[in-house]
Amino acid sequence: MQEKYKYLIIGGGIAGTTAAETLRKNDNEANIAIISDEPRMYSRIMLSKSNFFLEKIPFDSIWLKEEKWYIDNRIDFIGDTLATKLDTQNKTVKLKDDKILQYEKLLLATGGEAREWPLPGTDKKGICYVRDLSQVKILMDSVRSSKQAIAIGSGFVSFEMCEMMKKAGVEEITLIMREPYYWYPVLDEESGKMIEGAMIKGGIKIIRENEVKEILGDNSSNSSGQERISGVVLKDGTEIPCQTAVIGIGLSCNLDWIKNAGVETNKGILANEYLETNLPDIYTAGDVAEFNDIILGERVQLGNWINAQKQGQVAAFNMLGKREIFRMVSFYNATGFGLSISMSGDPCPKNICNVIKRGSSNLNEAQGFTRIIIDQNNEIVGGTFINRPQDMAPVNKLIESNFKISSHESELANPNFDLKQLIN
Ligand SMILES: Cc1cc2nc3c(=O)[nH]c(=O)nc-3n(C[C@H](O)[C@H](O)[C@H](O)COP(=O)(O)OP(=O)(O)OC[C@H]3O[C@@H](n4cnc5c(N)ncnc54)[C@H](O)[C@@H]3O)c2cc1C
Numbered sequence: 001m002q003e004k005y006k007y008l009i010i011g012g013g014i015a016g017t018t019a020a021e022t023l024r025k026n027d028n029e030a031n032i033a034i035i036s037d038e039p040r041m042y043s044r045i046m047l048s049k050s051n052f053f054l055e056k057i058p059f060d061s062i063w064l065k066e067e068k069w070y071i072d073n074r075i076d077f078i079g080d081t082l083a084t085k086l087d088t089q090n091k092t093v094k095l096k097d098d099k100i101l102q103y104e105k106l107l108l109a110t111g112g113e114a115r116e117w118p119l120p121g122t123d124k125k126g127i128c129y130v131r132d133l134s135q136v137k138i139l140m141d142s143v144r145s146s147k148q149a150i151a152i153g154s155g156f157v158s159f160e161m162c163e164m165m166k167k168a169g170v171e172e173i174t175l176i177m178r179e180p181y182y183w184y185p186v187l188d189e190e191s192g193k194m195i196e197g198a199m200i201k202g203g204i205k206i207i208r209e210n211e212v213k214e215i216l217g218d219n220s221s222n223s224s225g226q227e228r229i230s231g232v233v234l235k236d237g238t239e240i241p242c243q244t245a246v247i248g249i250g251l252s253c254n255l256d257w258i259k260n261a262g263v264e265t266n267k268g269i270l271a272n273e274y275l276e277t278n279l280p281d282i283y284t285a286g287d288v289a290e291f292n293d294i295i296l297g298e299r300v301q302l303g304n305w306i307n308a309q310k311q312g313q314v315a316a317f318n319m320l321g322k323r324e325i326f327r328m329v330s331f332y333n334a335t336g337f338g339l340s341i342s343m344s345g346d347p348c349p350k351n352i353c354n355v356i357k358r359g360s361s362n363l364n365e366a367q368g369f370t371r372i373i374i375d376q377n378n379e380i381v382g383g384t385f386i387n388r389p390q391d392m393a394p395v396n397k398l399i400e401s402n403f404k405i406s407s408h409e410s411e412l413a414n415p416n417f418d419l420k421q422l423i424n
Contacts, residue, residue, distance in 0.1 A: 005033045005076075007319060008093060008103035010083045012036035013044060014305055015286025016109035017064055018312030019319070024073045026320050033076040035083050035095065038132065041065065045305050047136045048160040054167055055140075062133070086261035088279050104281065105319040108258060108269055109312065111287045112251035112303070117152065121215040125228040127245045130157050139246065146243035148172040150232060152212065154182045156334050157248025159195070162204045163336035165244070174205040174240050176212060176232075186348045187371075187384055194361045194369060194386055198337040201363070210234045215245075251303060253288050266290050268301040273325045275315040283319055285311035294327055295400055296346050296381055304332045329396040333389075342392050345382035345399040351375050356405070359388055359415040367415050370395075378404050394419035 007023050009016045012034040020032055041064040046052040052062060070077045078095070085094035092100050114129035116122065126146070128139035139161075143149065149170045151158040154177040162173055179185075181192030182199075196206050213235045217227035231241040255265045264270040264278040268290035275283050275291060284291075286308035290301040302308075307330045317324040331344035354374040359367035368387030372395060375381045379402050383395040403422065411417045 002092065002100050002102050004031075004102035004104075006030040006104045007032045007107070008101055008105070009034045009107045009109060010093065011107075011109035011111055011286070011288075012038065012041045012064075012077065012079070013109060013111050013286060013308065014064070015111070015289075015308040015312035015315075016107065017041060018309045019107050019109065019285060019316040020075050021073070022313045022316035023319065024075060026316070031076070032074070033078060033101065035078050035081055035093070035101075037080065037082040037096075039080045041077075042133050044132075047133065048130055048157065048164060050164060050167060053136070053140065053164045084257055086257060086263070088261050088263075088282065091281070106282045107312075107315055107319065108263070108277070108282065108284045108288065109286045109308075109315075110253065110258075111308075112253045112268075114247065115250045115252045117245075117247045117249065119212060119215060121217065122247075123226075124215060124217050125226050126243050127215070127229055127247065129247050130161060131251075139244070142244045143168050143170060146170050148240075148242045149174075149244040149246065150240060150242045151175045151246045151248065153177060153248035153250070154179050154184065154192075155248055155250070156332070158246065159199070159334055159336055159341075161246045161248065162199060163202065165246070166203055170244070172205070173203070174207060174242070175199065176207045176210060176234065176240075178209065178211050180209055182206075186343070188355070190357075190361045191369060191371065191384060191386055194363060195337075195339065195341065197363050198339045202337040204337075207234070207238075210236060210238075251287065255288075266299075270299070273327070274318045274323065275311060275326055276318065283315045285315040291326060294325060295329060295402075296349075298346070298349075300330075300346070302330045304330060306331070329399045331392060331396060340385075340387055340389050342385040342389060343383070344385075344392055344396050345373070345380070347371075347373060347382040347384050349373065349375055349381050353378075354405075356409060356412045358391065358413055361386070370415075372412055374405055378406065380405065388415075391419060394423060397423045 042062040051057045082096040114131035126142045129135045182195045212232040214233040216231040218230035219227040259265045268288045269284040271284045271291040273292045273294045293300045314326040333342045353376045356372040358370040361369040370388045370391040371384045373382035380398045
């Protein structure tokens with residue numbers, strides 16, 4: 001006989017776990033299961049933070065929940081198990097061991113995977129991604145025996161990992177990016193160069209508008225027979241020796257089995273503001289959800305912890321039959337090389353109309369640098385904040401309230417003006 005769950009959750013990350021927690025708090029009788037292809041769930045954000053990466057805290061602090069939590073809350077955690085097929089007619093999910101589970105309500109909280117580096121030879125030892133715990137354990141090991149490393153890509157992963165590797169004692173670190181400046185096109189050149197300046201000051205070499213054409217290998221000191229990366233050759237012929245390469249070129253979602261079942265997808269799983277998919281009783285949350293953001297008035301897919309957590313909660317409320325809209329100005333923070341970098345709302349909208357700058361992008365000045373992004377309706381839709389974290393909360397409130405900048409442009413541009421004064 002097939003096991004039947006009232007609430008079945010695929011993916012046990014922060015979105016899936018928060019959903020399970022919310023469901024249990026509001027429905028004491030229901031049977032709930034989480035299916036996860038990872039054996040045990042952990043705090044993904046800690047993977048790139050110095051406490052964990054540099055082993056300053058006990059390894060066990062990484063776990064999202066203790067095993068006892070699942071037992072106490074009567075949540076079946078089925079780990080190390082991939083969901084492979086969805087049958088929406090019979091409301092079943094097939095697992096990799098051919099077991100079939102029935103559901104009344106299904107949550108797809110399957111997150112994303114690190115996009116693979118599309119080059120021959122990426123199976124070499126020392127080529128590392130930073131998406132899951134098993135990958136980061138390999139990276140930590142590789143870093144310990146590396147004098148030289150490279151990082152590929154110009155986003156959060158490379159920024160955080162360059163700093164981690166420096167702190168871990170790697171002597172030479174080179175960042176290689178295709179883009180003309182860091183975080184292009186999300187940031188403008190001035191902000192990108194500000195970040196690069198801090199990284200260069202921190203000892204990182206930066207190579208722009210270039211890419212690797214060949215990966216070099218070395219199996220001389222390796223008993224396993226697997227070649228280890230020994231360097232890379234760039235398109236312009238430059239050769240860079242390295243024993244570790246960190247790849248941070250974005251995220252992709254494995255949607256085939258979901259798409260095959262008739263769930264509408266784009267880069268992620270399409271959902272409305274209630275986090276409902278196009279099919280009845282199927283919901284989505286977290287990094288995989290491409291949802292209708294009612295504040296920005298567009299469909300967005302985000303990759304941040306608080307968003308995934310809050311969406312897990314809202315999706316659960318809707319699975320319980322309450323009608324709750326997901327409404328939040330998203331934000332993301334990263335720190336490193338003496339910088340605090342935050343972004344909120346939509347920092348790079350298609351219909352960008354005006355950008356108001358506050359402060360200075362000169363690293364030697366203490367003001368920090370904020371950009372307030374305005375759309376064609378004269379409303380604030382996003383912001384980027386480098387060493388000006390104090391601006392983020394008020395800007396988020398202004399985004400949330402569809403604030404029209406009208407006569408306030410000079411106040412917004414004045415770094416000494418307290419933005420809180422504009423909030424009703
Ligand atoms: C190194 C790193 C650092 C980060 N730092 C920050 C930070 O500082 N701040 C911040 O806001 N965000 C950060 N993030 C992003 C944040 O971690 C994610 O936004 C968040 O974890 C997403 O949670 P989720 O539950 O949606 O997905 P995930 O955590 O990806 O969980 C999805 C789970 O579903 C599983 N799964 C997928 N398909 C299947 C299937 N078919 N069957 C069974 N299981 C499946 C996956 O293996 C995974 O375990 C960071 C991410 C990384 C990788």
